[in-house]
Amino acid sequence: MLEVSRLTSGYGSMQVLWDINLHVKENEIQIVLGANGSGKSTFLKVVMGLLPQWSGELKMNGADITPLTVADRVRGGLGYMSEQGIFPSLSVEENLKLGSLRTQNKSVADQIDHVYQRFPELKERRRATAGGLSGGQRKLVGIGRALIAEPKVLLMDEPSSGLSPRYVSEVIDRLAELRGGITLVIAEQNISFLTIADTVTVIEGGLTRFTGHIDDFTEDESLKEAFFGIAGH
Numbered sequence: 730m731l732e733v734s735r736l737t738s739g740y741g742s743m744q745v746l747w748d749i750n751l752h753v754k755e756n757e758i759q760i761v762l763g764a765n766g767s768g769k770s771t772f773l774k775v776v777m778g779l780l781p782q783w784s785g786e787l788k789m790n791g792a793d794i795t796p797l798t799v800a801d802r803v804r805g806g807l808g809y810m811s812e813q814g815i816f817p818s819l820s821v822e823e824n825l826k827l828g829s830l831r832t833q834n835k836s837v838a839d840q841i842d843h844v845y846q847r848f849p850e851l852k853e854r855r856r857a858t859a860g861g862l863s864g865g866q867r868k869l870v871g872i873g874r875a876l877i878a879e880p881k882v883l884l885m886d887e888p889s890s891g892l893s894p895r896y897v898s899e900v901i902d903r904l905a906e907l908r909g910g911i912t913l914v915i916a917e918q919n920i921s922f923l924t925i926a927d928t929v930t931v932i933e934g935g936l937t938r939f940t941g942h943i944d945d946f947t948e949d950e951s952l953k954e955a956f957f958g959i960a961g962h
């Protein structure tokens with residue numbers, strides 16, 4: 730579904746990503762683990778087309794997407810949830826509307842209804858200001874906003890960001906419910922997300938330290954050590 734080989738990128742003349750390699754299969758949940766500053770956000774932005782790719786291969790369903798604009802990648806089924814994920818001063822429904830895609834066959838109202846069916850608590854709070862919701866519900870708005878265009882592959886940048894542990898496990902549960910209908914690539918430094926991972930990629934200093942099945946990851950002692958190191962506890 731998504732294939733990345735030898736990808737490099739950076740800001741100006743500063744290289745940040747040196748060698749990123751990963752494959753994500755259809756309907757798989759892949760966790761991209763890495764410490765602060767390892768390059769997770771940069772990587773997701775390059776895949777989305779928000780930052781230039783310096784070199785390497787980036788393919789979706791076998792086709793090179795490197796030349797495509799952000800808009801074309803979105804039309805091609807790629808979705809993105811930023812670390813903040815929402816516009817806090819807008820209402821829940823306004824946030825969802827901003828995520829909708831006109832090129833879809835469904836009307837905006839139908840797209841929004843679809844998200845409300847999945848997350849009924851958002852419907853109840855549709856007119857509430859998104860920034861005033863609880864941490865877990867705020868994240869749900871961000872997830873709903875990212876899902877509204879019905880992406881095939883959703884890139885999520887640290888869904889745990891800013892959440893207390895209780896809300897983190899709530900968000901993990903909600904993401905687990907999406908399993909089967911969508912491919913998720915979740916950049917995280919919180920190891921709790923490994924509970925829903927099919928595959929894992931570990932990024933360290935812009936290099937791919939590990940990429941593969943979750944079982945191979947958890948069996949590797951040296952990796953676990955590195956990974957508990959990056960988890961910070």
Ligand SMILES: Nc1ncnc2c1ncn2[C@@H]1O[C@H](COP(=O)(O)OP(=O)(O)OP(=O)(O)O)[C@@H](O)[C@H]1O
Pocket residue numbers: 740745763764765766767768769770771772887918
């Ligand atoms: N806009 C930018 N301009 C210049 N350098 C940047 C920019 N954004 C990030 N960097 C640098 O790129 C490197 C990777 O940052 P990035 O944000 O991708 O890491 P991250 O893994 O997402 O970290 P975090 O866990 O803190 O979100 C860091 O050294 C960072 O300082």
Ligand SMILES: [Mg+2]
Pocket residue numbers: 769770771812886887
């Ligand atoms: Mg980041």
